[in-house]
Amino acid sequence: MRALLPAAVLLLALAGCGDRPADAGGAAAPPPATAARGEVAGVVRTADGRPLGGALVVPRSLDTPAEPIPELAVVTDRAGGYRWTLPPGRYELSVRLGERRPVPARTVTVEAGRTATVDW
Known part of the structure; x- marks a missing residue:
């Protein structure tokens, strides 16, 4: 039971985290316009x-100044697929899985309102 306590505290702390600030009434602010973002899939x-x-x-912004990245990484599904909404800009994407040998990183330009395809 004691081993579960730190995990439960962490989950509760993260449950309140989000990418949308609350307004004065406590309701979540509307999400930013989707046209201002693009996707990589x-x-x-x-x-x-x-x-x-x-x-x-895992992304790394190649822009100067670097674009803020909303998540540290995304996880591929059982079919190896992924989809990620990012601010427009240039990114280097890399793939990591445990002790497997790393694969070469790929560079992609994300444009607002468009989906770029990056496969390995």
Whole structure:
């Protein structure tokens, strides 16, 4: 039971975190216009072509000043797919999964209102 307490406290603390500030009445502010963002989507596969589920896709902004990135990473689904909404800009995307050998990073330009495809 004691081992679960720190995890429960962390979950409760994170439950109040979000990307939208509350207004004075406590209601969440409306989300930013989706036209001001773009998407990156794709599929991560192993060297022999099998989908790689559970991998982390990690971005790094290449812009100066660097674009703020809303999440640290996204996780691929069972079919190796991922989809991510990001502010417009240039990014380097890398894939990580435990002790597997790293794969080369990919560079992508995200444009507002468009979806860029980056596969591995």
